[in-house]
Amino acid sequence: MAEKSFRVAVVGATGAVGNLMIQVLEERSFPVGELKLLASARSIGKSLPYKGRMLPVEELTEKSFRGVQLALFSAGSGVSRKFAPIAAEAGCVVVDNSSAFRMDPRIPLVVPEVNAHALGDHPTIIANPNCSTIQMVVALKPIQDAVGIRRIVVTTFQAVSGTGKRAIEELRRQVADLSEGREVTREVYPHQIAFNCFPHIGAFLDNGFTEEEMKMVNETRKIFEDPEIQVCATTVRVPVYFGHSESVNIETRAPISAERVREILSGAPGVIVVDDPGQHRYPVPLQAAGTDDTLVGRIRMDPSVENGLAMWVVADNIRKGAASNAVQIAEILAARNLI
Amino acid sequence: MAEKSFRVAVVGATGAVGNLMIQVLEERSFPVGELKLLASARSIGKSLPYKGRMLPVEELTEKSFRGVQLALFSAGSGVSRKFAPIAAEAGCVVVDNSSAFRMDPRIPLVVPEVNAHALGDHPTIIANPNCSTIQMVVALKPIQDAVGIRRIVVTTFQAVSGTGKRAIEELRRQVADLSEGREVTREVYPHQIAFNCFPHIGAFLDNGFTEEEMKMVNETRKIFEDPEIQVCATTVRVPVYFGHSESVNIETRAPISAERVREILSGAPGVIVVDDPGQHRYPVPLQAAGTDDTLVGRIRMDPSVENGLAMWVVADNIRKGAASNAVQIAEILAARNLI
Incomplete structure (x- = not known):
């Protein structure tokens, strides 16, 4: 189990929180097999560091989630509303930092130290609460x-x-x-x-x-x-x-x-x-x-x-209030074989 | 009555609030006949502007209040505890911005819009409340x-x-x-x-x-x-x-x-x-x-x-929370013939 690793995407990779998600994945040694950095078309050509390498930023499209197991979203509610269901449909588990799904009764809203049980047995989209x-x-x-x-x-x-x-x-x-x-x-x-x-x-x-x-x-x-x-x-x-x-x-x-x-x-x-x-x-x-x-x-x-x-x-x-909480949710998903 | 003016002292004249007290006396056209600026010995040699003139700062001593009718204090509790009673004894009415006398049941604690009645008929020392x-x-x-x-x-x-x-x-x-x-x-x-x-x-x-x-x-x-x-x-x-x-x-x-x-x-x-x-x-x-x-x-x-x-x-x-409130108290004292 220790060697298991995941194909991960970060959506909104060039934003303050998205950028930090990449850094926190590295710092906390999340078992990333492959890392896909997604952002809007205007970020194409940029690249961001992960584990000493520069990874290119790719344009977020409806096809971006093929083969991706876990996606951390931080690109605003509009992007989440459109693309999180597409990702989920493709079999990817989504941890969404926007407010899009937080109050949806079907969606767990999770702070690992507080209510990790709310993840349930088969989460598809998980909402990260507001920082405050x-x-x-x-x-x-x-x-x-x-x-x-x-x-x-x-x-x-x-x-x-x-x-x-x-x-x-x-x-x-x-x-x-x-x-x-x-x-x-x-x-x-x-x-x-x-x-x-x-x-x-x-x-x-x-x-x-x-x-x-x-x-x-x-x-x-x-x-x-x-x-x-x-x-x-x-x-x-x-x-x-x-x-x-x-x-x-x-x-x-x-x-x-x-x-x-x-x-x-x-x-x-x-x-x-x-x-x-x-x-x-x-x-x-x-x-x-x-x-x-x-x-x-x-x-x-x-x-x-x-x-x-x-x-x-x-x-x-932007750490515990956003990026780190999202990665901590991902850690539980990994530990419980939910991705 | 309109021509009546007062011999006024500002104690702690070189501090942020004391300085502003001088400015607010001028701005609000308080009827100042004579203005005495008092501070500790290390401010001697300084002078401060009032109505286009530079007034010298004098050293605060036990004799400073002879002939002074109104003193606005803003030089810290220690100075107030020592000198406000001396000023009062000399017949000067004191408005004190420090916390020295605020909770003394004999001393009115006044915000003009709120409890001007607390000034009573013969105030000697009046406390200005804390800014907050x-x-x-x-x-x-x-x-x-x-x-x-x-x-x-x-x-x-x-x-x-x-x-x-x-x-x-x-x-x-x-x-x-x-x-x-x-x-x-x-x-x-x-x-x-x-x-x-x-x-x-x-x-x-x-x-x-x-x-x-x-x-x-x-x-x-x-x-x-x-x-x-x-x-x-x-x-x-x-x-x-x-x-x-x-x-x-x-x-x-x-x-x-x-x-x-x-x-x-x-x-x-x-x-x-x-x-x-x-x-x-x-x-x-x-x-x-x-x-x-x-x-x-x-x-x-x-x-x-x-x-x-x-x-x-x-x-x-430092205005409503200190200097202006003190001058507003002085305005009521003047209007009620309490100085």
Whole structure:
């Protein structure tokens, strides 16, 4: 079994997350037999490094998935909606990073540390949750299991890399423009992001929340298989390159102490407790960047409500929040002979 | 009465807030007869502009307040604890921006739009609240009056100017160091602030909260004269120069619609409702910087709890959060013949 390897495709290979998927496949030694890099026609001619070789980027077409066993998609919802079913039809198992299928009741929405069981016996398309949801559910699942969670109030501090390469470039350019006295230009965001922040991620819906905020509500319920859990999110873009931070207040169903939460989380998969504030130790995005862990700190009782707890949760949004979570799903698929 | 003018001192005149106090006195045409700029001995020799003239900075001593009618203090708690009583003893009315006297039950803690009545008939020392508290209570007071507030959960996004000039310089220097490939150095903050954020403002207390977080709890209760109101705060430093933002979730005592809150706030003193998210209109710190208003937007029902509301509150932390609030207090003192 150890020698088994897979024909893998990465769709959206030239994007920030797609690129990182290739790197994470290599870093985590996923058993790749053959690697196919797929992107839109305008990326033809590019090549990307994998294990010391440069692999050419091929154009994504309806024939791209012949003979491919596993495809990691990160090319936006439109591409996923069109091509994931084609890939699945060709016998390929798809792990999709877009929001296209996340709320489809037939599609498992999976964070390996939280609900790997949801993969079932014969998954074809598996949805990777939204970045902000992933790190929150990794941190909260052990508490949900221990005492139940009634309500979550979360405010996010989201890095520009979540928007993609052009947003990373926009922050860099605005910082340079300001330092050199040029007028700041905007292409990606509705407001200057350098030295600013704004509570606007995804489109606004009729209820006053954004798409991103409602993803945190609906995906948390689906992943926890708990339609009763109440979530209110405010999602905010901040001038950070990598790493989302979350201020999380919860109300548990039964009492639990901050000390006990710290103990439970210290033994939880994918979680690192960084919680010695007197020594200035708490999670910060610069520290989480480049890792696959979810860092949790500032764990304290919230005395403003019965069974209240507050904490601060940080993870690399394009690793654990996207690429690494997708590869970790693939690892389970491989281990369970589901590809 | 219109010709009446006052002998005014600014203590800590060379600091970020002190400097701005001088500017705000001029901008708001406070009736200054004579202006005395006071600072520590190491600022002697400096001078600062006021109404087109350069005024010398004098050393703060026990004799500085002879003949001074109004002193605006912004030189830290230690200086306030020592010199505010000396000034008061000399017959000077003190508006103190430090935390030294805020929780003293004999000292009024005042935000003019919220509780000007607390000044009473014969104030000697008046405390200016913490920056994060001021903008929050300005936004919430009309709701508190309308339906009562049971609980507030707030997460802040705080600008470096709140820490002072050296922190503004630290963010500038770190950004330049990074852009030029130099190693980033830290002098003011425990972590790099450029392209990072951390939930650490003020010292950590035994209950796991920071001093800044507990200021938001205790000052809100004192200003609202409501010891029952529950507040849980997470205060976070972000790489923004000017303007604090706050994600605020509240639970009211009686139901109220988001539409009604928008109406009430639109008519409230010191508040500007910026709430047309479909048009990308919501408060952002770059927009609040330089104004004395508290901007409120993203007003929406929070369906995760009974009588829940969420909103986003932004103000210039060193203007409304400090210098302008102090000058506004002075304006009321003058109008009421209390100086």
